[in-house]
Amino acid sequence: MSRALDRTGIWIGWAFFADLTNALALTFGYMFSRPVTMQYPDKEKWLPYSRYRGHHFLKRDDEGEIKCVACELCARICPCDCIEVIPYEDEKGNRHPAKFEIDMARCLFCGLCEDACPADAIALGQQYEFSSFSSADLVIGRDDLLGKPGKATTGGGVVAARLNTEQDVLVETSEPQGYNWWRNIRRT
Amino acid sequence: MELVVALGLIVFKVALLIAILLLLPLPLTWLERKIAGHIQQRMGPMRVGWHGLLQPVADGVKLLTKEDHIPAEADRFLFKLAPILALAPPFVVFVAIPFGESVSVLGTKITLYVSNLNVALLFVFAVIGIEVYGVIFGGWAANSKYAVLGSLRTCAQMISYEIPMGFAVIGVVMLAQSMSLLDIVRAQANVWNIVYQPVGFFVFFVAGLAEAQRIPFDLAEAEGDLGAGFHTEYSGIRFAFFMVSEYAIMLLTSVLAVILFFGGWNGVLVPLPPLLWFVLKVAFFVYVFIWFRFTFPRYRYDQLMAIGWKVLLPLSMANIIITGVAFL
Ligand code: SF4
Numbered sequence: 171m172s173r174a175l176d177r178t179g180i181w182i183g184w185a186f187f188a189d190l191t192n193a194l195a196l197t198f199g200y201m202f203s204r205p206v207t208m209q210y211p212d213k214e215k216w217l218p219y220s221r222y223r224g225h226h227f228l229k230r231d232d233e234g235e236i237k238c239v240a241c242e243l244c245a246r247i248c249p250c251d252c253i254e255v256i257p258y259e260d261e262k263g264n265r266h267p268a269k270f271e272i273d274m275a276r277c278l279f280c281g282l283c284e285d286a287c288p289a290d291a292i293a294l295g296q297q298y299e300f301s302s303f304s305s306a307d308l309v310i311g312r313d314d315l316l317g318k319p320g321k322a323t324t325g326g327g328v329v330a331a332r333l334n335t336e337q338d339v340l341v342e343t344s345e346p347q348g349y350n351w352w353r354n355i356r357r358t
Numbered sequence: 359m360e361l362v363v364a365l366g367l368i369v370f371k372v373a374l375l376i377a378i379l380l381l382l383p384l385p386l387t388w389l390e391r392k393i394a395g396h397i398q399q400r401m402g403p404m405r406v407g408w409h410g411l412l413q414p415v416a417d418g419v420k421l422l423t424k425e426d427h428i429p430a431e432a433d434r435f436l437f438k439l440a441p442i443l444a445l446a447p448p449f450v451v452f453v454a455i456p457f458g459e460s461v462s463v464l465g466t467k468i469t470l471y472v473s474n475l476n477v478a479l480l481f482v483f484a485v486i487g488i489e490v491y492g493v494i495f496g497g498w499a500a501n502s503k504y505a506v507l508g509s510l511r512t513c514a515q516m517i518s519y520e521i522p523m524g525f526a527v528i529g530v531v532m533l534a535q536s537m538s539l540l541d542i543v544r545a546q547a548n549v550w551n552i553v554y555q556p557v558g559f560f561v562f563f564v565a566g567l568a569e570a571q572r573i574p575f576d577l578a579e580a581e582g583d584l585g586a587g588f589h590t591e592y593s594g595i596r597f598a599f600f601m602v603s604e605y606a607i608m609l610l611t612s613v614l615a616v617i618l619f620f621g622g623w624n625g626v627l628v629p630l631p632p633l634l635w636f637v638l639k640v641a642f643f644v645y646v647f648i649w650f651r652f653t654f655p656r657y658r659y660d661q662l663m664a665i666g667w668k669v670l671l672p673l674s675m676a677n678i679i680i681t682g683v684a685f686l
């Protein structure tokens with residue numbers, strides 16, 4: 171009985187295009203909802219999470235000495251074969267890398283080098299804006315890696331970005347965390 | 359002297375009309391992309407000018423400076439003829455469209471239409487039928503499989519839609535006892551035709567969607583399955599011709615819907631200038647066209663035929679009969 175009623179209801183709905191009007195109402199509602207667009211790089215940019223895998227950086231220990239012991243485990247485990255380490259021994263008899271190069275053009279940001287490192291010397295940080303016109307520029311040496319920004323502390327927000335065409339995209343943060351991008355996503 | 363003034367006025371009106379019709383696609387493309395963006399929770403064009411307002415100008419410059427490519431195997435004459443054939447009719451049709459009664463400027467009365475044909479409705483449908491040739495020729499001349507499929511679809515689609523469309527407006531003609539668009543609007547001074555002819559309007563609107571080649575009936579240029587349909591091989595200025603023609607027809611369908619069923623420049627409740635009423639109503643229909651485009655998927659080819667022949671045609675016939683009976 172109720173099934174039959176339901177079916178007639180559906181048929182009456184179809185005759186008066188209830189399904190089509192539902193669709194129109196939905197799109198009309200969406201039209202007045204907030205867009206989710208992040209206006210990168212003109213106005214806004216995204217802050218990476220702390221677990222984000224961006225550009226690598228090399229860490230220093232408490233004495234300011236480079237932590238890496240040049241064991242080459244990262245070079246071994248890297249699936250892209252993009253790390254090149256050449257060790258040397260300093261006056262105190264400690265191994266350190268004389269040359270430590272990562273070819274960012276080949277890296278797939280798997281983070282395996284970070285996992286493999288026995289000395290906790292390498293990690294993937296927060297920087298993600300390092301595109302370049304030449305792939306040769308993407309081979310990053312030891313000293314550059316030491317200067318790269320570390321892991322993000324905050325993350326997930328969207329902050330105002332200023333495009334500095336001369337050098338890099340700089341972040342100008344008025345709110346420390348930015349707004350949460352996800353809040354604009356409509357879920358029904 | 360009288361004659362010169364009258365002639366000058368006509369030339370001025372025609373020039374104004376052409377200028378408006380040629381320039382209107384600029385704001386309309388912007389509007390379409392903006393509405394599309396917001397319906398999909400995007401922003402649409404944002405980077406050229408304030409909120410992307412200059413984007414259509416940039417696009418226009420791009421289209422004008424692009425290479426005008428003609429495929430080697432194409433029928434060169436037809437290929438060049440087709441865009442013009444598609445562009446001219448929508449412009450010609452607007453000659454017969456009234457936009458209002460008249461305004462007095464400096465003591466002289468100026469009518470807001472170029473000519474008041476007594477068979478305006480017939481003229482509109484006859485001329486707009488020519489536009490389809492542009493689409494068909496364009497697809498045929500390009501000598502590409504996608505384009506030919508696009509024109510084939512157009513042929514079948516147009517036959518199954520122009521007939522119900524023609525029948526749908528007969529009810530309106532019966533009510534107004536005239537085929538002049540001016541008289542039709544005057545006949546709706548008190549009650550709009552939509553009240554008496556809801557079925558007629560429904561058939562007209564659905565057929566109009568097909569006529570304007572808009573989603574859900576844009577089979578001729580279905581991006582998903584045909585590349586770009588009949589204008590796959592067109593580029594540069596010739597492609598722009600097709601685009602302008604498409605927008606002009608969308609505008610024409612909106613204008614016709616307003617004139618035939620929504621009382622033209624007759625207002626309700628709020629006393630606004632008649633021309634403003636007219637523009638507002640047309641703008642509403644243009645919005646509905648765009649809104650539909652980003653809401654509905656495309657109908658399948660056979661479904662389209664079925665709707666045309668099995669639903670719209672009987673509906674429009676029944677509409678005529680009932681209107682006739684009511685008259686008796
Ligand atoms: S993140 Fe993966 S691919 Fe990149 S250097 Fe480390 S191990 Fe190699």
Ligand code: SF4
Nearest residue numbers: 238239241242244287
């Ligand atoms: S970064 Fe770590 S894994 Fe790689 S060579 Fe240095 S100590 Fe070994």
